[in-house]
Amino acid sequence: MHQSLLEIVSEHIESPVAPDDTVRPVLTLDQGRRIADTTGASLRKVERTALAAGALPERYMRNSRSYSVADQIRLCDARVAVIGLGGLGGAVVEILARAGVGALVLMDGDRFEAHNLNRQLFSDEAQLGQSKATVAARRVSVVNSTVQVTARAEYINDRNAAERIAGCQLVIDCLDNIEARFVVARAARQTAIPMVSAAVAGSTAHVTTIFPDDPGLEAIHGPYHALKDAKGAETVLGNLPQTVTMAAAMECSEALKVLTGRTDRLLRNKLWIMDLSDNTFEVLSLV
């Protein structure tokens, strides 16, 4: 008899009893791979089928106290654009891929240089000169091969932005200058996609979440036409790995809240600020 993939996957779901006596059905990575090999289905499809059957792919077991199977399905079915793949973007992509966001659009026209090595997680000595988008896509494929990646080795601009982020549930601004952030914000507003934005200089960073009807970046930087030069404090203070990676983690926290529908405690119209020089962490009101 011909078995459906759901039937095959269901037969291989294990139901270990957790220390707190709850039963959490799991499909192990080994079983998933075996099913993919024997059926010809992609591992992505196998793991998505396990989720549909109420089981967690093993890779997400440590998410399970916070994210239910239903949450994990939302993440798996989500498509997120990450614009900029440097210090913020590298860490954001690493976290979202591990968390189980199912599809990522990765956009950056830049190539890795030696001065990126202090903070950009996808840069390494062997890959200097390579496209950040290409390297990021390769990294995702080895971290979580069930994530669908669209790599765009190009810079965002007003002509391509709306098209590149179309179809995404969220766009994450990981850029390195204020003017380009406005490009992303305009496109996000036009396409009615929420956006998470972070900016960093030295030991200081701030993060906010913007929905299409919100005042958005203008509440932080003032009107676009009044931007004198788009240079920020980072041109003087540089970018530190601990600051940029923390800001990226905060962006991911917001992103995962948006994607799993935990929208009542977002940084909407708020600015999370931190300064690691004296351990300041605070949420400020932008309106």
Place this chain on the structure above:
Amino acid sequence: MNQTPTTIDLRLFATLAKYRPQQEARQPIRRGMTVAQLMQALDIPASEVKLIFIDGVRAESDSPLQGGERVGLFPPVGGG
């Protein structure tokens, strides 16, 4: 008029740190002075200040200070 010296808790972030007065957390002010007047008194160029917060809420440079507030000033920040 009450001329008793009063203070605010001033926080200068990122590149503005170089304008930090001696006692940032107990910065004396004249009651009723605006944030712009405070910046002028501390030689902080208005062109370097992008965001002003008073007690955790965004404010403007003409917002008056009464003493006891927490005031935060940010330069433009855009790196990643």
